[in-house]
Amino acid sequence: MDTASTTPVTYIPTASGKNVIVEGPLTEATLGTSIVPAYAYTDEEAFAHEQQTIFRSGWSWAGYAHWIPNVGDVRPVTIAGSPLLLVRSTEDEIKVFHNSCRHRGMVLTEEPIEVTQRIQCAYHCWSYNLDGSLAAAPYFTRERRGNPSPEAKERLHLLPVAAATWAGMIFVNLSDDPRPFLESAGPLVERWSYIDFDRLHLGAEREFDLAVNWKLCVENFLDFYHLPFVHPQVGPVAASLDVDDVVIEPSLIVGGSYPRGAVGKAKKSEDQLPYLGDVPDDKKESQDIFCLFPNALVFLEADWFQVIALDPRSATHTVEHMAVFVDKDADDPRFAESISSLVEVLFHVNEQDIPFLYKLQAGRRSVGSDHTSLVEHWDQITAMFQTIVASRAGYGTGSEAARVDD
Structure with a gap:
C-alpha cells in the first residue's frame, strides 16, 4: 500500500x-553491494511477486485519457495481471472496472470498442451501462x-476500481484499502500547480516494445550520469551535468531538476511553443x-x-507508452x-537508450x-528507487545468493 514517508530529506552541495x-x-561502504538482486530482473517468480507487492499495492499508471476521448469509448488494459476496462462514462468522467x-x-x-450506451457480454448478452450498472440480463428468470429485480441489479454492478485522472494519465489502485490519489501524488501536483494540465494537447505518441525488465527502464530514466556520453546532442557537458537531485516523497516520487536545462541544453525546436499555463519566470528555464x-x-x-x-x-x-x-x-x-x-528529438533520445537497456538486461x-x-x-x-522496490518486494540488500537463469 502507498504510504508517505516520515524520513526527512537532506541535501548536500x-x-x-x-x-x-x-x-x-x-x-x-556500499560499493559492490546491489540493492536489488540480479534475479529480480530475469526471474518470472520475482516478476509475479512484484506484480502483487508493487503494482497491486498502490497507485499505478494504467493508460492515457486520450485513449478514450469520446463518451462510450472503452479500452481494455491489464494491471498486475488483472484485466480492467477504462471507460469514458461522461464527457468529464473516466471510470475503471474489472473486465x-x-x-x-x-x-x-x-479490443478497444466504442459503444453508444451499453457494454455487452457476448456470452449471454448481459449488458452494462457506462456507469457500470447492469442494464439487462435476457431471460434472467427464463x-x-x-x-x-432492482435489488439483484444493484448487486450485479460491474466491480469498480479506484481510479484517478491527472495530467492526461489514468491511474488505478487495486489494493484493498486505497488511499486517495492526491495523498500519494499530492506533493508533485502541488509542485506543478502552475501548469494547467487541462490544456494538454497530444503532440505525438509512440510505443516501444522492449525485451527488458521494467525496473531498468526506470533506472535509466533516473540516470543523469549517462547523458553526456549517450546523448551528446543535448548540449555541452556542463549543461548535462547541471542537475539537482530532488526527492518529493522518498517512498513514491524521486527524480531531479535541471535548473537551467531549458536554456543550457540544445534547443529542441526553433520556435517557442505556448507555455502550459501561467508559468512563473523562475520555472521557464527549468526541467523536472x-x-x-x-x-x-x-x-x-x-x-x-x-x-x-x-x-x-x-x-x-x-512496453513503453511514450507521449509528448x-x-x-x-x-x-x-x-x-x-x-x-x-x-x-525526444523519440530519438529514447531510441538511443535502447541498446544500453538491452546490454543492461544481458x-x-x-x-x-x-x-x-x-x-x-x-x-x-x-x-532510492531501488530501495523502494526492495522494500515493497522484500528483497535483501546483497546477502542473497545470485539466481542466474539458464
Whole structure:
C-alpha cells in the first residue's frame, strides 16, 4: 500500500556548489553491494511477486485519457495481471472496472470498442451501462421479460476500481484499502500547480516494445550520469551535468531538476511553443524529471510535457507508452514544424537508450550484477528507487545468493 514517508530529506552541495545531491543510501561502504538482486530482473517468480507487492499495492499508471476521448469509448488494459476496462462514462468522467462479466466472469472485450450506451457480454448478452450498472440480463428468470429485480441489479454492478485522472494519465489502485490519489501524488501536483494540465494537447505518441525488465527502464530514466556520453546532442557537458537531485516523497516520487536545462541544453525546436499555463519566470528555464512510482516517468518543461509509461508484461518484456504533450494553443499550423522537431528529438533520445537497456538486461544474468557499485555522487536517486522496490518486494540488500537463469 502507498504510504508517505516520515524520513526527512537532506541535501548536500556538490563540490562546485552549483547543485545538490540527496543524502541517500549510498556511501563508499556500499560499493559492490546491489540493492536489488540480479534475479529480480530475469526471474518470472520475482516478476509475479512484484506484480502483487508493487503494482497491486498502490497507485499505478494504467493508460492515457486520450485513449478514450469520446463518451462510450472503452479500452481494455491489464494491471498486475488483472484485466480492467477504462471507460469514458461522461464527457468529464473516466471510470475503471474489472473486465469481468458478473455472470460467468468472461472478459467483456479484448479490443478497444466504442459503444453508444451499453457494454455487452457476448456470452449471454448481459449488458452494462457506462456507469457500470447492469442494464439487462435476457431471460434472467427464463421468461422473455424476466429481468433481475432492482435489488439483484444493484448487486450485479460491474466491480469498480479506484481510479484517478491527472495530467492526461489514468491511474488505478487495486489494493484493498486505497488511499486517495492526491495523498500519494499530492506533493508533485502541488509542485506543478502552475501548469494547467487541462490544456494538454497530444503532440505525438509512440510505443516501444522492449525485451527488458521494467525496473531498468526506470533506472535509466533516473540516470543523469549517462547523458553526456549517450546523448551528446543535448548540449555541452556542463549543461548535462547541471542537475539537482530532488526527492518529493522518498517512498513514491524521486527524480531531479535541471535548473537551467531549458536554456543550457540544445534547443529542441526553433520556435517557442505556448507555455502550459501561467508559468512563473523562475520555472521557464527549468526541467523536472521524476518517477511517479512505480511506472510513470514524467518530464516537464514550461512548454511541453513528456510521459514514458511502463507496461510490464514479463520479467524480460516491457512496453513503453511514450507521449509528448503541448499546450492546446500549439494545435495550430504555425507550430506544426516546431512540434515535429520536438517529438523527433525526444523519440530519438529514447531510441538511443535502447541498446544500453538491452546490454543492461544481458548483464543481469551475470553474478557480477549482484555486486554492482552505484556511486554516491551520481546514483542516490537510482538507489532510492531501488530501495523502494526492495522494500515493497522484500528483497535483501546483497546477502542473497545470485539466481542466474539458464
